[in-house]
Amino acid sequence: MNQKKAKILELQNAMQQTLSGKRFLHSVSVAYTAASMGMVYHYAEIDNVIIAGLLHDCAKQLGDDIILEQCRQLTLHVSDVEERNPFLLHGKLGAYLAEAEYKITDEDILSSIKYHTTGRPSMTLLEKLIFLADYIEPYRNQKTSPSLDQIREIAFRDIDLAMCLALENTLRYLRESDTEIDTQTQDTYDFYSNLLQSKGEHT
Numbered sequence: 001m002n003q004k005k006a007k008i009l010e011l012q013n014a015m016q017q018t019l020s021g022k023r024f025l026h027s028v029s030v031a032y033t034a035a036s037m038g039m040v041y042h043y044a045e046i047d048n049v050i051i052a053g054l055l056h057d058c059a060k061q062l063g064d065d066i067i068l069e070q071c072r073q074l075t076l077h078v079s080d081v082e083e084r085n086p087f088l089l090h091g092k093l094g095a096y097l098a099e100a101e102y103k104i105t106d107e108d109i110l111s112s113i114k115y116h117t118t119g120r121p122s123m124t125l126l127e128k129l130i131f132l133a134d135y136i137e138p139y140r141n142q143k144t145s146p147s148l149d150q151i152r153e154i155a156f157r158d159i160d161l162a163m164c165l166a167l168e169n170t171l172r173y174l175r176e177s178d179t180e181i182d183t184q185t186q187d188t189y190d191f192y193s194n195l196l197q198s199k200g201e202h203t
C-alpha cells in the first residue's frame, strides 16, 4: 500500500475514535461524495479529496465553548460574528488541528477544511468539492434545503451553479430562522451569483 493510502486508513481510524458515530459516517460520506464529484470534474488528487472529507469536521466534536477557548488560546483570529456563533469556527480550528495533530501539509486540503462552512469567493476546485459534498452527502436531510435533491443532481454537472443554489438556500434558511449571517457566507454567495450572471446563467 502506498503512503497516501496508509495515511487515509490512519486518519479514518483517528476520526472513528474522535467523532460520534453519526459524525464519523457523515465525514466518510463527505469524503466519497466529494471523490465522486471529483471524478466528474477530472480532479487528479483523489487521495486529497478523501483526506479533506474525512477531516473537515474534526474539531466539531469539541463543542462551542472549547472551540472558542482553543481558538483564543491559539491566537487564531475570532471575528465578532464568530464570537457570538462559535460553531462557525470549527472549520478554522479543524484546519489548525489537521496541520498540527494530523500532520497535513497540503495548503489546499487545509483551506478546504477551513472554509467548508461559509465558503469564500473564488474557491479552488477542492474547496468547492468539500463544501458541496458536505451539503449534499446522502445522510444530509432536507431541513435546511427544500431543493436538496435538485442540488444533488446539479452538483454533478454545474459546480458553480450548485454553489450558488446551496448558498442561496442556506442564506434563506438563516434569514427565516433569524440566525446571524457571517459576511463571509454572503460574500461567497455574491461571488457565485455574479459569476453565473457573467456566464449568462441567471438564477
Ligand code: DGI
Binding pocket: 026, 057, 060, 085, 088, 116, 117, 118, 134, 144, 170, 174, 179, 180, 181, 182, 183, 185, 186
Ligand atoms: O458541520 P456540518 O453540519 O456538517 O456542516 P457545516 O459546517 O457546513 O455547517 C452547516 C451549518 O452552517 C448550516 O446549518 C448553516 C450554517 N451556516 C453557514 N453559514 C452561516 C451559518 N450559520 C450562521 N449562523 N451564519 C452563517 O453565515
Ligand code: FE
Binding pocket: 056, 057, 060, 090, 116, 117
Ligand atoms: Fe462542518
Ligand code: FE
Binding pocket: 026, 030, 056, 057, 134
Ligand atoms: Fe460536515
